[in-house]
Amino acid sequence: MFKDKDIRNLVAIWVVGTLLAFASAALVYSFYSPAAPGGSPTETSPITNWIFQPSTTVAEMVRVNTAWTVAVIFPFLFAPIITLLYIIGRFNEKNNPVPATFHEHLPLEVFWTIVPAVVLVAMAVPAYGVLRYMEKPPTKPDLVVDVVGAQFYWQYTLPKYDVTVTDEGDGKDPLVLPVDKAILLNGQSFQVNHAWWVPAFGVKFDVIPGRINTSWIRTKREGSYKGQCAELCGTLHAYMLIHVNVVPEKEFYQWLKKKGAKFPPEEQEYVAALLGEDVTATALATSTTTNH
Amino acid sequence: MSIILPEPGSDAKGAARPAEAPIYIPAEETPHLHKEYKGILRWLTTVDHKLIGVMYLWFAFFSAFAGGALAGGIRAQLALPILTDGTNATMGLNAGKALLSPELFNQFIGMHASFMIFFAIIPGFAGFSNYFVPLLIGARDMAFPKMNAFAFWLLIPSALLMICSFAFGSTGAGWTGYAPLSTRTYSPNIGVDMWIFGIHLAGVSSIMGAINFIVTMSTMRAPGMKWFKMPLFCWTVLIQSWMALIGTPVLAGVVTMLLTDRLIGTGFFDPARGGDPLLYQHLFWFYSHPAVYIMILPGFGIVSHIMASFSGKHVFGYKGMVYATAFIAIIGFLVWGHHMFSAGMEPWLRAYFGFMTMLIAVPTGVKIFSWLATLWGGSIRFTVPMMYALGFIGLFTIGGVSGVFLANVPFDVQVHDSYFVVAHLHYVLFGGSVMTILGGTYYWFPKMSGRFLDEKLGKIIFWCIFLGMNLTFMPMHWIGLAGMARRIYTYRPEFLDMNRLISCGYLLMLAGGIMLLGNILYTLVAKKRTAGNDPWGVNATQHTLDWETKSPPAPHNFDRLPKIV
Ligand SMILES: [Cu+2]
Ligand SMILES: [Cu+2]
Numbered sequence: 001m002f003k004d005k006d007i008r009n010l011v012a013i014w015v016v017g018t019l020l021a022f023a024s025a026a027l028v029y030s031f032y033s034p035a036a037p038g039g040s041p042t043e044t045s046p047i048t049n050w051i052f053q054p055s056t057t058v059a060e061m062v063r064v065n066t067a068w069t070v071a072v073i074f075p076f077l078f079a080p081i082i083t084l085l086y087i088i089g090r091f092n093e094k095n096n097p098v099p100a101t102f103h104e105h106l107p108l109e110v111f112w113t114i115v116p117a118v119v120l121v122a123m124a125v126p127a128y129g130v131l132r133y134m135e136k137p138p139t140k141p142d143l144v145v146d147v148v149g150a151q152f153y154w155q156y157t158l159p160k161y162d163v164t165v166t167d168e169g170d171g172k173d174p175l176v177l178p179v180d181k182a183i184l185l186n187g188q189s190f191q192v193n194h195a196w197w198v199p200a201f202g203v204k205f206d207v208i209p210g211r212i213n214t215s216w217i218r219t220k221r222e223g224s225y226k227g228q229c230a231e232l233c234g235t236l237h238a239y240m241l242i243h244v245n246v247v248p249e250k251e252f253y254q255w256l257k258k259k260g261a262k263f264p265p266e267e268q269e270y271v272a273a274l275l276g277e278d279v280t281a282t283a284l285a286t287s288t289t290t291n292h
Numbered sequence: 293m294s295i296i297l298p299e300p301g302s303d304a305k306g307a308a309r310p311a312e313a314p315i316y317i318p319a320e321e322t323p324h325l326h327k328e329y330k331g332i333l334r335w336l337t338t339v340d341h342k343l344i345g346v347m348y349l350w351f352a353f354f355s356a357f358a359g360g361a362l363a364g365g366i367r368a369q370l371a372l373p374i375l376t377d378g379t380n381a382t383m384g385l386n387a388g389k390a391l392l393s394p395e396l397f398n399q400f401i402g403m404h405a406s407f408m409i410f411f412a413i414i415p416g417f418a419g420f421s422n423y424f425v426p427l428l429i430g431a432r433d434m435a436f437p438k439m440n441a442f443a444f445w446l447l448i449p450s451a452l453l454m455i456c457s458f459a460f461g462s463t464g465a466g467w468t469g470y471a472p473l474s475t476r477t478y479s480p481n482i483g484v485d486m487w488i489f490g491i492h493l494a495g496v497s498s499i500m501g502a503i504n505f506i507v508t509m510s511t512m513r514a515p516g517m518k519w520f521k522m523p524l525f526c527w528t529v530l531i532q533s534w535m536a537l538i539g540t541p542v543l544a545g546v547v548t549m550l551l552t553d554r555l556i557g558t559g560f561f562d563p564a565r566g567g568d569p570l571l572y573q574h575l576f577w578f579y580s581h582p583a584v585y586i587m588i589l590p591g592f593g594i595v596s597h598i599m600a601s602f603s604g605k606h607v608f609g610y611k612g613m614v615y616a617t618a619f620i621a622i623i624g625f626l627v628w629g630h631h632m633f634s635a636g637m638e639p640w641l642r643a644y645f646g647f648m649t650m651l652i653a654v655p656t657g658v659k660i661f662s663w664l665a666t667l668w669g670g671s672i673r674f675t676v677p678m679m680y681a682l683g684f685i686g687l688f689t690i691g692g693v694s695g696v697f698l699a700n701v702p703f704d705v706q707v708h709d710s711y712f713v714v715a716h717l718h719y720v721l722f723g724g725s726v727m728t729i730l731g732g733t734y735y736w737f738p739k740m741s742g743r744f745l746d747e748k749l750g751k752i753i754f755w756c757i758f759l760g761m762n763l764t765f766m767p768m769h770w771i772g773l774a775g776m777a778r779r780i781y782t783y784r785p786e787f788l789d790m791n792r793l794i795s796c797g798y799l800l801m802l803a804g805g806i807m808l809l810g811n812i813l814y815t816l817v818a819k820k821r822t823a824g825n826d827p828w829g830v831n832a833t834q835h836t837l838d839w840e841t842k843s844p845p846a847p848h849n850f851d852r853l854p855k856i857v
Contacts, residue, residue, distance in 0.1 A: 006668075046786040047775045050706055062702045069700055076657070077693040083664050084685050091603070092672045099604035099833075100669030109612050112661040113654060120650045123700065128643060130702040135639045151478075192473040193569060195634060195709060199775035204705050206635045208570060209472060210563025213636035226784075230634075230709040230777045232466050234473060235394040238780035 059202030345423030430514025591728030603670025687723025712772025760800030
């Protein structure tokens with residue numbers, strides 16, 4: 001039924017082709033090495049993503065998991081396409097004038113039912129590991145941010161410090177987060193659906209009226225990150241750009257202070273030591289008034 | 293399987309009659325013979341499944357051009373955008389200078405999808421199903437010919453409602469029409485209500501068609517045609533019809549709830565009144581994921597016929613194909629949540645929907661491997677329909693593999709609502725559905741019209757569409773991964789080059805489409821009817837009934853009802 005020589009040729013082409021494809025992909029990928037030193041994105045650099053610049057723990061895990069998925073699934077992308085090309089070259093009118101007559105082969109059918117199922121399990125198991133990690137926010141996050149999507153801007157509230165910033169999509173008032181901290185994000189909306197998406201953070205969650213969608217990240221790398229609303233929310237959906245700066249802890253507190261934060265008493269001493277300034281409520285009140 | 297056409301001396305029921313006597317055709321089986329008009333009235337009054345099928349195909353063809361024109365607007369806007377890099381975005385101020393206003397852009401994307409889904413792909417397959425299911429099972433017509441005509445004519449007001457809705461400000465909430473954006477507070481235009489009524493009518497049409505096909509295939513198969521002797525195209529239409537019958541009422545229900553929310557304030561989707569916007573998404577996708585299979589299964593059937601025909605073999609693993617199709621249909625109803633991975637749901641539900649979605653890859657893989665085994669060892673003739681079928685395998689495999697990636701929940705969260713998803717769905721719906729419709733058009737054109745479409749020009753058209761398709765949708769994977777959201781009318785400057793490339797791909801496809809239209813019109817007007825019963829010369833191997841009758845067939849299809857042994 002199947003001529004052995006053809007099967008052997010096909011398998012050889014498939015193996016060599018797949019290896020070559022992976023090798024060249026690895027080459028290209030290393031060429032665009034993500035971990036280039038000093039590679040923190042700035043305000044003017046292009047948008048970054050989880051493939052080349054993973055900037056949270058989740059993004060790193062998704063990157064590794066995706067590489068694994070590519071490794072197990074791509075041979076199954078190449079197999080039919082290479083077979084198809086082989087068939088086009090080999091089994092045409094000219095090279096094979098008399099068509100074969102087989103149209104059944106039960107063991108073969110069982111084989112190509114079982115093998116993909118096994119491969120899918122190999123893909124699913126690690127993916128569920130990542131999913132569990134994504135879905136288990138730390139019980140004691142370092143920082144809680146309430147993310148509110150509105151037509152057409154993002155509003156962030158840091159309840160612990162009573163600070164609210166509004167990102168109008170112009171990047172003038174970005175959200176600032178400390179580096180290497182676990183941050184809980186509570187998404188809400190009071191009008192229509194939006195979705196908060198920063199590709200380099202490996203996170204996206206819809207904000208939907210009537211519920212709070214929680215997500216979390218652990219920031220790993222400083223820099224200016226960009227994202228945008230990922231759920232159609234009306235005419236100016238395209239302008240709901242997201243800007244997040246991830247900065248060292250000291251800068252983060254400086255930013256908080258500038259925004260008129262009310263530091264909780266248990267933190268005041270620590271912050272004062274870090275900034276070398278008094279951050280008690282009264283001191284802040286005077287400093288903000290004098291600043292104006 | 294082999295076909296026996298009864299001796300001229302007897303009819304299907306075995307009653308002897310003189311060889312030259314006219315065949316007695318029971319009137320209730322062929323109501324279109326009651327009264328026959330000429331010219332345009334003939335088309336307007338016909339209940340002949342073949343004429344209705346042809347009308348469906350023309351309707352689908354022109355809708356595809358309308359939907360394609362909308363896509364052209366989208367691509368023009370994205371090739372010449374006012375860029376925003378987040379530092380100089382000035383909100384609505386520069387919106388007026390864009391080629392399309394953001395309002396219009398959002399209406400274009402919603403209507404592009406609505407048109408392509410409800411008026412191009414679904415009616416396109418309905419056209420082939422109407423024309424060829426009765427032929428392939430050896431019936432004289434559909435079970436309910438008048439309902440068949442009614443189902444078609446409902447599409448006209450449906451399409452008119454949607455086209456006219458532009459005049460009143462159509463839906464700016466995308467074809468998905470998510471609440472609350474589509475509720476009256478945020479979309480006050482009556483164009484949205486017209487869009488909803490349009491979906492209602494299209495839904496009624498599709499339910500009627502589904503019932504008709506199920507009954508026709510259940511009761512009107514030729515003597516001796518057991519279920520497992522039915523050609524694969526019929527099987528796929530049968531299974532598709534069951535899906536449409538189960539799913540479409542849910543879509544009708546959810547848009548009706550939206551309508552009552554809008555018009556009489558029921559508050560199904562309004563949290564302030566105890567409703568839930570997420571309810572809309574669950575109900576909507578309960579139909580709209582299966583809709584993907586409603587839009588592809590008959591295509592699976594068509595390419596099975598084409599591949600077997602032009603490789604000179606039988607379809608490999610016929611029963612496996614049937615079971616795989618049925619399995620896809622059943623699982624297809626259990627995976628709708630994969631459209632909502634970022635919308636917030638119970639952790640275990642995300643795991644469940646991800647798992648079930650991966651499971652669909654198994655029967656889909658069975659189909660792809662069976663097609664390849666059909667071709668393997670064959671003696672392939674590279675006719676135009678065969679080229680579409682071969683192209684389909686490659687493109688659909690790519691769409692299927694990106695679908696497996698999307699079943700991987702952590703990955704899906706990254707690319708959800710990005711251009712990656714746009715790429716994926718177009719590889720499935722264009723690389724899958726549209727390629728099979730075009731393949732079917734070339735394959736059955738001689739049967740439907742008695743004339744051949746030009747093979748040489750057909751190859752040029754194929755390459756325009758095939759290359760244009762890849763040029764358009766392949767780069768979308770990349771810009772989606774890089775972080776470009778979908779449904780945006782302006783974007784960051786780093787995506788400009790890719791978007792211009794994509795728009796070039798669109799032009800290539802457009803050129804192919806226009807040449808195809810020209811070729812079809814020219815062939816119908818200027819070419820002579822030359823096709824015999826079996827114009828492709830494939831039926832010595834295939835033994836399907838569509839090639840056992842004249843091209844085009846007589847109104848009653850078969851002079852003598854065939855018997856299958
Ligand atoms: Cu938005
Ligand atoms: Cu789906």
